[in-house]
């Protein structure tokens with residue numbers, strides 16, 4: 001009875017209702033002091049939803065990429081597609097970092113942050129800081145070409161068993177697909193049919209999971225709210241006030257990207273109105289917002305881009321998984337803003353050359369960030385190191401990271417979907433579904 005009127009709502013409306021309801025229940029749980037109850041009995045459904053999304057990510061990448069590549073008539077198209085995609089990704093990332101640098105230099109949020117507060121934050125988050133510092137140190141100890149080595153797995157079962165090894169699975173799937181093209185059709189017809197069928201089955205599983213999305217998002221929002229606020233609403237509100245201007249700078253930058261830069265790109269390169277585009281990918285944006293993980297959102301992004309934007313599967317299956325791992329416009333903008341903010345709070349004047357270094361390292365650091373919650377923050381340490389800024393600065397922004405992570409992940413996913421649309425258009429395949 002209660003569900004039936006909701007049936008008529010489009011998916012995004014149901015997810016949105018779930019999200020708002022989650023915030024409300026989270027708030028009530030804090031007010032009533034029943035956080036533990038919510039954490040015990042509501043949070044698990046959020047985790048189940050997340051697990052379902054992660055569960056389907058690897059099979060989805062493999063099946064759709066192999067069937068996409070195997071469907072290509074020749075390999076040269078694939079390399080053209082690859083070069084185009086990566087060039088566009090790097091270009092949008094550099095644009096995002098530049099916007100971040102301009103915004104933070106205009107607003108200068110660091111100049112409003114008192115020295116006492118700085119000392120207080122550095123002390124309060126010392127432990128948390130040490131863990132992240134260790135993670136970043138491990139990363140920076142690796143040899144310079146380690147990222148290339150990491151793309152080539154030594155064992156495919158191993159690679160497929162970890163959701164953080166997406167590039168490795170992409171590599172194997174590309175190799176597998178290319179080999180299928182090179183073998184006479186009569187010998188691989190069965191394999192082609194199999195992966196095409198497998199792809200259909202995995203897409204159906206995504207469909208099934210999406211029915212659960214409104215409830216999953218609801219539970220995630222309840223859990224996020226109580227985890228973030230803890231049991232002291234007032235101190236969280238104070239946190240927003242002291243870090244408000246910094247957060248505002250990040251948020252304004254993200255808004256400029258999503259409401260100005262992306263619409264211009266879409267209009268010029270895809271002839272598509274941004275309203276149509278946003279309407280199509282809204283469910284993916286909501287899932288990205290509530291999971292803070294572009295990797296976990298991938299199945300939803302793919303479904304929306306293919307079904308609603310009519311980007312053919314052979315393009316989306318390549319462009320989107322690659323985007324999840326290397327294209328993070330929101331993260332790169334955030335890293336640029338955070339770096340300059342920290343420099344300013346510590347009273348360090350950055351030279352133009354240092355700003356250029358930030359432009360380069362934030363671009364690379366966002367490429368190196370995994371599509372999981374908080375990854376951008378660990379990589380931020382590398383950007384801070386590149387211009388000799390104190391890593392303790394991270395303590396200033398740690399507490400507010402999660403809400404900003406939710407927002408930057410939303411932009412990361414939007415950027416991937418936009419490039420998939422533009423690539424499809426440039427190949428003359430936009431709006432044509434196989």
Ligand code: ASP
Nearest residue numbers: 293294331371372375376
């Ligand atoms: N959570 C982000 C993503 O999944 C990465 C980050 O900025 O931490 O896209």
